[in-house]
Amino acid sequence: MTTAPHHTGSHHSSRPATEWAAARALAHRLPAPLPAESVPLASAAGRTLAAPLVAAVPLPGFDNSAMDGYAVRGPGPWRVVGQILAGRTHAVAPLVEGTAVEVATGAPVPGRADRVVPYEIADRIGDVLRAVPGDRRHIRCAGEYAARGQELVPAGSPVTPAVLGLAASVGLDHLTVRARPRARLLISGDEVVHAGRPPWGRVRDAIGPMLAPLLSAWGADLLGPRMVGDQPDWFAGAIADSTRDADVTVVCGASSVGPADGLHASLRHLGAVAHVDGVRCRPGHPQVLAQAGARWIVGLPGNPYAALVAALTLIDPLLTGLAGRPPADLDTAVLTTDPLRLDERNTRIVPVRRGARGLRLVDGAHPGYLGAAADADALAVVPPGWRPGTPVGLLTLPWQVGRPPGPGLPALPGWVGSSEARTGEADRRIPL
Numbered sequence: 001m002t003t004a005p006h007h008t009g010s011h012h013s014s015r016p017a018t019e020w021a022a023a024r025a026l027a028h029r030l031p032a033p034l035p036a037e038s039v040p041l042a043s044a045a046g047r048t049l050a051a052p053l054v055a056a057v058p059l060p061g062f063d064n065s066a067m068d069g070y071a072v073r074g075p076g077p078w079r080v081v082g083q084i085l086a087g088r089t090h091a092v093a094p095l096v097e098g099t100a101v102e103v104a105t106g107a108p109v110p111g112r113a114d115r116v117v118p119y120e121i122a123d124r125i126g127d128v129l130r131a132v133p134g135d136r137r138h139i140r141c142a143g144e145y146a147a148r149g150q151e152l153v154p155a156g157s158p159v160t161p162a163v164l165g166l167a168a169s170v171g172l173d174h175l176t177v178r179a180r181p182r183a184r185l186l187i188s189g190d191e192v193v194h195a196g197r198p199p200w201g202r203v204r205d206a207i208g209p210m211l212a213p214l215l216s217a218w219g220a221d222l223l224g225p226r227m228v229g230d231q232p233d234w235f236a237g238a239i240a241d242s243t244r245d246a247d248v249t250v251v252c253g254a255s256s257v258g259p260a261d262g263l264h265a266s267l268r269h270l271g272a273v274a275h276v277d278g279v280r281c282r283p284g285h286p287q288v289l290a291q292a293g294a295r296w297i298v299g300l301p302g303n304p305y306a307a308l309v310a311a312l313t314l315i316d317p318l319l320t321g322l323a324g325r326p327p328a329d330l331d332t333a334v335l336t337t338d339p340l341r342l343d344e345r346n347t348r349i350v351p352v353r354r355g356a357r358g359l360r361l362v363d364g365a366h367p368g369y370l371g372a373a374a375d376a377d378a379l380a381v382v383p384p385g386w387r388p389g390t391p392v393g394l395l396t397l398p399w400q401v402g403r404p405p406g407p408g409l410p411a412l413p414g415w416v417g418s419s420e421a422r423t424g425e426a427d428r429r430i431p432l
Contacts, residue, residue: 017278017285020313020347020381025327026275027289028317031296033324034179034247041167044159046219047177048323053153053163056171058143063111065103067138070122070129071113072100078129084108100129109139146170156325181322183220184246185211186238188228188253188262188302206304206370207252211311217398218319220248235262236269243270243295247322250315251288253302263288263299272297276314280384281347283367284309289318296322303367309349312379312395330393335359335380344384349395351376359392 018026036050064086065071072078078100084092086106094111095101101110109116116138117131124130146152152170153163159177167175187194187208191201198204208225215222223246228238242249251263267274267290276289287310288299298314300307317327336358340350351362351372359380365372373379381393 017280018276020279020281020349021383023276023279023287023289024313024317027314028321028327030275030289030291031318031321032294034181034322036176037179038174038176040174041164041172044167044175044177045161045164047159047175047180048219048325049153049155049157049159049163049175050178050324051176052151052155053157053167053170053172053175055146055148055150055152058148059146059170060140060142060144062142063109063113064140065105065107065109065116065138066140067116067118068105069103069116069118069120069138070100070124070131071095071103071109071116071139072129072131073112073114074098075133076130080124080127080129084110113139115139158325178322178324180219180221181247181319182223182245183215183248183250183319184223184242185215185225186228186242186249186251187225188235188251192227192253194227207300207302207307210304210308210370211250211252211315214311214397215250215315215319218316219323220319236266239263239266239297240270243292243297246295248296248298248315248318250311251297251299252307253300263297267292267297270297279310279313280345281309281313281349282343284313284349285346287314289314301367304370305365305373306367308370308373309379312349330381330395331378332391332393333359333380334389335361335382335386335392336389340382340386340388342386343382346384348380348382348386350380350382351378352380352394353377 033050039047070078070080071084073095074097076098078098081099081101083102084107085104088108092108092110095113100117103109103116115134115136117129117134118138121134122129122131152166157163159175185208187205191203192205194205194208212222212225223242226238226242228235239249239251264274267288270292272290272292274288274290276287278285279287283303283306284301285306286299286301288297290297290299296318298310298318300310320327333354335352340348340361351365352359353362353375354360354377362372362376378394378396381395383392386392
């Protein structure tokens with residue numbers, strides 16, 4: 001695996017490089033959502049609803065008490081005639097005027113009850129109960145929250161823990177969700193080693209350990225990764241074989257035009273259609289989005305920070321589209337720094353941290369080094385022609401490492417990366 005120096009024209013193709021936002025939009029819009037399937041609630045977390053969540057029973061299923069206290073009828077005082085605890089499964093006799101029953105939170109409330117008097121304001125002596133008048137009933141009526149057959153969560157929504165609890169509360173044991181996309185990493189390069197300290201002339205793989213948890217967090221089922229040498233026949237065969245069972249094959253390295261970059265030749269061999277062949281961004285220009293039938297192939301640069309940028313550009317929205325979810329809007333914040341070199345043509349993707357005065361750049365960003373990304377709260381999307389003091393979009397990862405935010409500011413999802421670098425695409429500091 002090798003990568004060529006950064007450039008802004010097309011590479012190995014007559015197709016011009018795609019503008020960054022357009023590439024991201026294409027990656028979401030092109031794939032058809034994966035088929036729907038019914039799965040138990042325990043298997044639905046993180047999936048996407050393929051059909052609305054519809055209540056199978058009303059919620060609440062019966063009139064019940066919202067407080068521990070006494071269900072009463074009439075203005076009082078009342079005579080306490082019984083007790084009802086939660087879990088009762090037989091009918092409760094209606095109250096008559098001037099009577100009360102002691103009730104627990106969630107217990108059925110007798111018919112004709114006017115309200116529940118909480119213990120905190122009740123005055124009971126023997127069987128006689130008194131309380132000051134109140135304007136709150138503290139009774140949850142049957143169907144007050146949801147009626148049977150009511151749509152509660154629309155299709156296309158992610159199945160969060162709260163959605164799972166809601167589904168259970170309205171009597172559901174299964175949800176209709178999109179299948180999880182199957183993804184495989186192909187790590188290319190004769191120079192790459194995957195464990196231990198690399199000997200002279202070799203480099204440690206930093207992209208595989210970074211991408212695997214990202215793909216899982218973005219909703220993919222990971223198939224076994226494969227290591228591919230730079231021999232053209234092996235490379236083309238590995239991609240073709242992966243597309244037999246993987247919805248998304250992520251090729252790490254070999255996306256540029258170096259003598260050992262075999263992705264483009266392999267795509268031609270497969271008869272794949274390249275929808276994106278180069279993106280006008282820095283770093284991460286040599287990235288590819290291709291389609292072979294219903295299968296998808298994403299080519300990433302061989303430098304780890306550039307690969308991270310490309311993954312956020314193409315893989316995240318691609319998996320979102322396969323899951324049938326709408327695209328997520330980027331958070332925005334003001335980038336106030338002046339030293340960032342202006343670029344009238346390319347989108348800049350730069351690591352930033354939040355500070356008291358807004359976003360600040362993290363020093364030391366290199367296409368081949370993840371140190372700045374590991375120290376960042378987010379990656380700022382700086383569009384062509386940006387001027388200091390204007391808002392920028394923020395790309396964030398799905399979890400946080402526990403880094404404290406700036407003074408008085410909320411935490412943002414953080415970054416995970418390896419300090420090991422791979423040689424290849426212009427391994428130089430991004431001019432900030």
